[in-house]
Amino acid sequence: MGTLAGLLTRRVLSAMAWTLLVTAAVTVLVQWTHRARLLVPPHRYVSDGWQPKPPMGDKWSTGHYGLITASGRRESVLDCPYPSGRELKECMSQHGYVARFYEANPAGDCWTFQWTDTALLGGLALGLTVVTVLLLRRRV
Structure with a gap:
């Protein structure tokens, strides 16, 4: 240059x-x-229901995470801001959420x-x- x-x-x-x-x-x-x-799209990780999600480990998070409805629509985690337990289970049931997700790039990327x-x-x-x-x- x-x-x-x-x-x-x-x-x-x-x-x-x-x-x-x-x-x-x-x-x-x-x-x-x-x-x-x-240029390098992230992977989407989904945890079933209100179960505690597995540790993120050696991944580079995009900061996009939230809840998934039965129709597959992704919504903000702020609708049910509980990390796990009874409160999260009740909130997910009330709003019709079936899973949680987050997006990250694994260390292999x-x-x-x-x-x-x-x-x-x-x-x-x-x-x-x-x-x-x-x-x-x-x-x-």
């Missing part, structure tokens, strides 16, 4: 500023895609995230290299 910015601006400080700006933007974009789970980043950033680096070489060949 720095070489391309230097070729385009022909000024050291402006090339450094553009390089910093583009690098920061790409970093923020990659982090946003991780948090939004755009780490490599999927890594390979996705490698492909994305490697492709960007390759594209920048090709553009830089084409500009250099035209100017020489």
Whole structure:
């Protein structure tokens, strides 16, 4: 990015500023895609009824969790905010909920995230290299 910015601006400080700006933007974009789970979709885990859900373990939670109705519709966990026990059982019965769910990426998805980043950033680096070489060949 720095070489391309230097070729385009022909000024050291402006090339450094553009390089910093583009690098920061790409970093923020990659982090946003991780948090939004755009490139690696999360898995949905369902626990039957009011039974205590199994421990989450080594998973990266999306923060999406709640209750499932008999028709399969997902609703907010705030409708029945009890973790387990008699209160949860009564609340789920009153509202017609049959199960609970949460979404998370298991630890094994780490490599999927890594390979996705490698492909994305490697492709960007390759594209920048090709553009830089084409500009250099035209100017020489």
